[in-house]
Amino acid sequence: MNILSKAGGVLFRTFLWVYFLISLYPLTYLLFFSLKNNDEIFYTNPLGFPLHLRIENYVQAITKHDIALYFKNSLIVSIVSILFVLALSLMFSYAAARLEWRLKGATYAYVLLGLFIPTQVILIPLAVLMRDVGIANSYSALIVPYVAFNLSFSSLIFYGFFRTIPLEIEESAYMDGASIYRIFLRIMLPLVKPAVATVTIFAFLSVWNEFPLALILITDNAHKTLPIGLLSFSGQFSTEWGPMGAAMVISSIPMILLYLVMGDQVEKALTVGSAVKG
Secondary structure (H helix, E strand, O other), rough: OHHHHHHHHHHHHHHHHHHHHHHHHHHHHHHHHOOOOHHHHHHHHOOOOOOOOOOHHHHHHHHHHHHHHHHHHHHHHHHHHHHHHHHHHHHHHHHHHOOOOHHHHHHHHHHHHHHHHHHHHHHHHHHHHHHOOOOOHHHHHHHHHHHHHHHHHHHHHHHHHHOOOOOHHHHHHHHHOOOOHHHHHHHHHHHHHHHHHHHHHHHHHHOOOOOOHHHHHHOOOOHHHHHHHHHHHHHOOOOHHHHHHHHHHHHHHHHHHHHHHHHHHHHHHOOOHHHOOO
């Protein structure tokens, strides 16, 4: 029995290592891709290590194609959007899960309806609205819809976490004279850190990679984000694949760093009872 258990453990670890290598390959391929020219990418060396490390691809992506500008725009839009999403969804979810007020159930159901609205359905009305309001071709033209589209999912996640927290925690704080604001900031927020990390990663991924809204709402080059900026690598007769790969590597760095920082909290979010223990 002991031998079978050890053999099973070895097989399981082997499976995990194989899965890890398979999962890591796309990132490795993208890194190699960014250091090759078009001939290596498609003909002479499509899968192997670059024959010559073409660092100039990164230089060209930054200087010729304004990737630094698009990166800055994406970073501003993403950070501001995530801050608003977290603030609004946390406050609403706490009110819906822990407080008693009229039309609470109807309001929560109304917010969740946003999960069933396809982005494509409202593209044209949204573009007209942004123009009429006077914020077209600005960061606000992207931040406002990004926040709105991520509120429903974020509220759903936070609502579920707040519902798992025992009421006795709040009752004890009330007896000690704590106000509702202090309870929310000092007690409840630390308990839902795994949910905050989960929502941050999912919302950041959604905003950082968003393409249709950015393509329709932003025509000014000074405010374009990274997904739109990648279009500049495709010309009428040719595409600069090496610099495009370099730009894709640069654009993936924030997402990788964010997951490395918050990955532990996301794992806690998958554990039963983590909302109380975390």
